[in-house]
Amino acid sequence: MKEWLNPTVRQLQIPGIRHFSNLVSQFPHAINLTVGQPDFATPDHIKKAGCEAIKLNETTYTHNAGLLELRDAASVFMHKKYGIxxxxENEILITSGASEGIDTAFRTILQQGDEVILPVPNYPGYEPIIRLCGAKPVLIDTTTNHFKLTVSMLEKAVTDKTKCLLLNFPNNPTGVVLQKEELEELASFLASKTIFILSDEIYSENTYEGEHTSFASLPGMREKTIVINGVSKSHSMTGWRIGFLFAPKEITEEAIKVHSYNTICxxxxSQHAALSALLKGSLDPALMNKQYLIRRDYMFNRLVKMGFEVVKPQGAFYMFPSIKHLNLASFDFAYRLLSEAGVAVVPGTAFSAEGEGYIRLSYASSLSQLEEGLNRLEKYVKSQHLVS
Ligand SMILES: Cc1ncc(COP(=O)(O)O)c(C=O)c1O
Structure with a gap:
């Protein structure tokens, strides 16, 4: 029976993060620092808008592209915040989370044999879709440059088969943000190339230092960039499943076909709830960011004091310290830390093989949880004499 199934699907792995969170559930007393979603409740005005929509029988299909009011609000958001x-009417799709936007974008542009450049370590949601499209991921190891992609790295990876470059800033799993000047350098290299850019900006509203720059706002980039965003992280709405895809009309008119045949709308x-997020909740992300910032500084200082080498994140809610000095493979370290010390972190290899030698910690947990988790980590590392 199995052999009748699509071999590309059979070869896909269960995401490393899932794999590890399944293990975590066997250790109910563990402090869970693997969490990939905000630990805040969805703001009340958004929940109310969802309830109202049900009461008013707003329970039928919408336009395939999504409610026009929500597309209007998303358009205003992109213009006001990022100047694009x-x-x-024809350049915005409301998707079922950023995930469906990523899937729709890749399936709209990729053909068999195309190459997609992925700076790694990266969020594990891209590579399987690229493979399902028959395309080939070309990985660029950014660990050598504090997780920052440069033009010279890109130059080496581009071939005549390159169809797309994936960018994700603020980044999961590293929290790294590329500054405007750094993005401008990439944009000026890409300006003369026929390469699409898929810019996953789902953490744009979780930027703590400086301003987020949307890649499509850079000279010459709007025409070849598909921007993915949404309310999952900004408004703590991961379970509501609303994302946004922004692209020029020529791309969106094709993407809407893929989206419609996949999900109709x-x-x-949730679209009504997301409308409230955009119209009334512009200050919601800042309230959460205030907490994330306190937690980030706390976690960063503790890790540095323990001797971990870690790049200070400027966005998202993750930290990606190196554990190379502990002389253990990421998975082994994470497993031992979980089973022997009761702290769950994600092994770096969940974010590509280049993540070996790192772990991901999430600070989307209360300060008291972080304190207890980091106390346990410190005690464990000391007691095992792991520090070289
Ligand atoms: C970088 C990145 N992109 C996309 C997603 C998926 O977002 P959504 O829940 O809106 O589908 C995630 C979720 O963790 C993510 O980290």
Whole structure:
């Protein structure tokens, strides 16, 4: 029976993060620092808008592209915050989370044999979709440059088969942000190339230092960039499943076909809730960011004091310290830390093989949880004489 199934699907692995969180559930007293979503409740006004939508029987399909009011609001958001104009009529799709936007974007542009450049370590949601499209991921190891992609790295990876470059800033798993000047250098290299850019900006509203720059706002980039965003992280709405895809009309008109045949439209109730997020919740991310910032500084200082080498994140809610000095493989270290000390972290290899020698810690947990988790980590590392 199995052999009748699509071999590409059979070869896909269960995501490393899932694999590890399944293990975590066997250790109910562990402090869980693997969490990839905000630990705040969805703001009340958004929940109310969802309930209202149900009461008013807003429970039928919407336009395939999503409610026009929500596309209008998403257009205003992109213009006000990042200075880019997208026509709500034909340049914006409301998707079922950023995930479906990523899937739709890749399936719209990729053909068999195309290459997609992925700076790694990276979020594990891209590579399987690229493979399902028959395309080939080309990985660039950014660990050698504090997780920052440069033009010279890109130059070496581009071939005549390159169809797309994936960018994700603020980044999961490292929390790294590329500054405007760094993005401008990439943009000026890409300007003369026929390469699409898929810019996953789902953590744009979780930027702590400086301003987020949307890649599409850079000279010459709007025409070849598909921007993915959404409300999952910004408004603590991961379970509502609402994302946004912004792209020029020529791309969106094709992408809407892929999206429609996949899902018809995003959940109508959730679209009404997301409308409240955009219209009334512009200050919601800042309230959460205030807490994330306190936690980031706390976690960073503790890790540095323990002797970990770690790049200070400027966005998202993850930290990606090196554990190379502990002389253990990432998975082994994470497993031992979980089973022997009761702290769950994600092995770096969940984010590509280049993540070997790192672990990901999330600070989307209360300060008291972080304190206890880091106390246990410190005690464990000392007691095992792991520090070289
Ligand atoms: C970088 C990145 N992109 C996309 C997603 C998926 O977002 P959504 O829940 O909106 O599908 C995640 C979720 O963790 C992520 O970290």
């Amino acid at each position: 104009n997208y026509n709500p 995003a959940s109508t109730i």
